[in-house]
Amino acid sequence: MLNKYPLWKYLLVLFVLALGAFYAAPNLYAPDPALQITGQSSAQVIDQRTLDLALDALDEAGIAYFGETIQDDGRSALVRLRAADAQLPGQAVVSRALGDGFIVALNLAQTTPDWLGDYGAQPMKLGLDLSGGVHFKLEVDVDAAIERRMETYVNITKRALREARIRGFVSQDEAGRVEGRFRTEELREQARAVIAESSPELVLDRVDGDGEWLIYAAMSEVTRREIAEHAVSQNLTTLRNRVNELGVSEPLVQRQGQNRIVVELPGIQDTAEAKRILGKVANLEFRLVARADAAASEKQRFEYRSPDRAGVTEWLERDVIITGERVQTAQASFDQNGQPNVNISLDSEGGLLMSRATRDNIKRRMGVLFIERKYRTRYETDEQGNEVVVKVPYDEKKLLTAPVIQSALGAQFQITGLDSPLESSELALMLRAGALAAPISFVEERTVGPSLGAENIRLGVKSVQIGLSLVALFMVIYYRVFGLCAVIALSCNLVLLVSVMSILGATLTLPGIAGIVLTVGMAVDANVLIFSRIREELGNGLSPQMAIHAGFERAVATIFDANLTTLIVAVILYAVGTGPVKGFAVTLSVGIVTSMFTAIMGTRALVNLIYGGRRVKSLAIGGRAAA
Amino acid sequence: MNTINFMGRRKLAMLFSLALLVLSVGSLATKQLNWGLDFTGGTLVEVHYSDTADLGAIRQTLAAGGYEGAIVVSFGSDRDVLIRLPQGYSDAEGAQLLQLLEESYGAGVELRRIEFVGPQVGDELREQGGLAMLLALGLVMLYIAFRFQFKFAVGAVVALVHDVLITLGFFSITGAEFDLTVLAALLAVIGYSLNDTIVVSDRVRENFRKLRRAEPLEVINISLTETLGRTLVTSLTTLLVLGALAVFGGEIIHGFAVALMVGVAVGTYSSIYVAANALLAMGVSKEDLMIPVKEGAGQEDLSP
Secondary structure, three states: OOOOOHHHHHHHHHHHHHHHHHHHHHOOOOOOOEEEEEEOOOOOOOHHHHHHHHHHHHHHHHHOOEEEEOOOOOOEOOOOEHHHHHHHHHHHHHHHHHOOOEEEEEEEEEEOOOHHOOOOOOEEEOOOOOOOOEEEEEEEEEHHHHHHHHHHHHHHHHHHHHHHOOOOEEOOOOOOEEEEEEEOHHHHHHHHHHHHHOOOOOEEEEEEOOOEEEEEEEOOOOHHHHHHHHHHHHHHHHHHHHHHHHHHOOEEEEOOOOEEEEEEEEEOHHHHHHHHHHHHOOOOEEEEEOOOOOOHHHEEEEEOOOOOOOOOOOEEEEOOOEEEEEEEEEEEEEEOOOOOEEEOOOOOOOHHHHHHHHHOOOOOOOEEEEEEEEEEEEEOOOOOOEEEEEEEEEEEEEEEEEEEOOOOOOEEEOOOOOOHHHHHHHHHHHHHHHOOOOEEEEEEEEEOOOOHHHHHHHHHHHHHHHHHHHHHHHHHHHHHHHHHHHHHHHHHEEEEEEEEHHHHHEEEEEHHHHHHHHHHHHHHHHHHHHHHHHHHHHOOOOOOOHHHHHHHHHHHHHHHHHHHHHHHHHHHHHHHHHHHHHHHHHHHHHHHHHHHHHHHHHHHHHHHHHHOOOOOOEEEOOOHHOO | OOOHHHHHHHHHHHHHHHHHHHHHHHHHHOOOOEHHHHHHOEEEEEEEEEOOHHHHHHHHHHHHHOOOOOOOEEEEEEEEEEEEEEEEEEHHHHHHHHHHHHHHHHEEEEEEEEEEEOOHHHHHHHHHHHHHHHHHHHHHHHHHHOOOHHHHHHHHHHHHHHHHHOOOOOOHHHHHHEHHHHHHHHHHHHHHHHHHHHHHHHHHHHHHOOOOOOOHHHHHHHHHHHHHHHHHHHHHHHHHHHHHHHHHOOHHHHHHHHHHHHHHHHHHHHHHHHHHEEEEEEEOOOOHHOOOOOOOOOOOOOOO
């Protein structure tokens, strides 16, 4: 029978729509404004006592709350608030009551019911332009990192030649290469062998000058890329750690392109505070562990940083051997016995200081201190009697490790005797975080106030509604019953679009909403193609059933071609674009795919249900052909 | 249905297109585009006043505060103010400027957004945008050449270049700000205009195979007439939603909606006159579209 779908096709359409409705449903539940409480360090547990303190503070300030819970892992607690504008004052009173050591962050708590959440249904994430917050783009100065490494190579080469007693003049040329000048060719050949051994990753180039023999050592492209890669990933790790400290509920720290890092902090308004923490510098100090008989004025006591050794302390000498600026790299690896270790390389100055300090102190221990700038909050009253929050900086120094010095150390040495590869990689990470990383600068910064975010959502939703109604009105007037089918299919398309976005975990932005609006406009195109084809076939004298059949069949190839090319453009937009453009591209591509399903299969199912399998004299499709 | 003699006026259309193109390219060459913050770099601060904002007073406050070259305009309503600083101010300047405004006006100032874009980013963006556009054109051409025929690919790309240039020209002549969302809109125009062109080309191909005796000009006229209804309806529905977006979507998305509206209008025209015109100019004939006879079975017959 013409224009009858087999039962399974109807069921398939129904099933897909039901699935779509299910996964789109969480977006209907507006999230609650909430406060999230976490500990400053990962070891801190949030217990009932902490929560009670916070709740008392809220009670006192007259802020209504409900549904307070402590997360199962005991790392954080969530307090939901009745009113959104109570979030900021709530944050202030709670962080005051809890004091330093706790982070109180603004959060939007999901209200997705359990029966949806159990099957992984989640609402769409909102982009910064809709939720309000700060967006930073940072650039890592990769050239500076390469430059610094090249300087180290000059020093390493100088020392290697000196140790091998090869006379020559080593300097850095304008291109940043290591340049060695030698009186004879024989000397140069010897030097070449020495350099090739001391720095095998360098590319050597011999040039014969006027009465002198030159050698140039440059970094290979691979080495350069490795250094750049390393500098960026190191900054990425450091930034992630620092962002966690900011206490933002869903921060994003993401690499973008060659040397950029994007940081997005929803809910944050105070960019100065955010920048201070992101741009903060950590440092290292290497000091000898004090002898037991050292005078009290010559030693200091430090705690270990690792939670495993919480409470254990060591006495270190007050004299600092070197600081983190001298550390070039630290890498976790294994020694010849397969034991985990950390390789550290210092610059030449650092190597000199290190060897001077260690050669007479073999078998003593050396402590490595990790120094972080932290802030204590104080509340003061200014002249006008207003309470102001004052952040007082202080340096927190904690001990990373205190290994025994086995031999006189130089610019390159190892820390061995580590328990596990995990420990060695953590130590290397901390050493690198403390070492001066490649400098970073802010190249882009966007702050969206919460009121603008809310307004953007309101405007976006309004334009979708108005756009959809206008199109619906037009379609029903122009195509009658068929228009109605198209409108139903279009609404289903919106539901599917939202559900796919939710399942993919895509972020909805304002351009994303524009993409949805555009999809609404373009999705009807498929139906328009089909319907005008049906009208044409009717005009050609086909029976209504034949016309429906032919109209759908003929139009599908055209729809496919037209949509596929648009999809190509959307994918390019996604690949090349950043930020807002990406958001637009995502909704556009998802919309194209879902609209093909609803406009072709969905509309067909509806039309078949209405007209299929019975005698039809005329079709309510409007236009001259139907008359 | 009577066939409309579209191609009878193709010389006129060509002149019209040429005039538009000359105007656009001329304006682009002399006046260039009013590049938005995304491309130029600099700082932008949008604030909301609880009362009608006095732009003159704000300008004075800023001048007294040492912000030279600050542009102060109202944004959408007379309470919303947009302040743009040229490049050269540091990334911390936006927050300080806000503080200055708060001090001079009191609690009635509310931050809507601050944007800072460093100089490195803008240049890159322009390069990337251009690259994306070329890439889109190239891939699309390849796909059409593969699905249809090379002459159709050229026709489609000529139409696309035509649409993009004229939309750009519109932005140049009106001096409307060209920001990242407008760039996205421009790429969407490529997608949209293409959609239209393909629907027409699809019909042209079908009719070349079906109407074996007809002259190319006649075939194209018939195809355009047959698809005219669909072309107009789709453009109309798209323009309806874009209109809703332009009117109700707020200032930030306004440029995007306008760019797309211009693009859709030009795209509709170009799918009728430019792409088909290019096809005729290249001397398209039914030989171009005959399905090559495959070896053995599996030969398809598309004509009913």
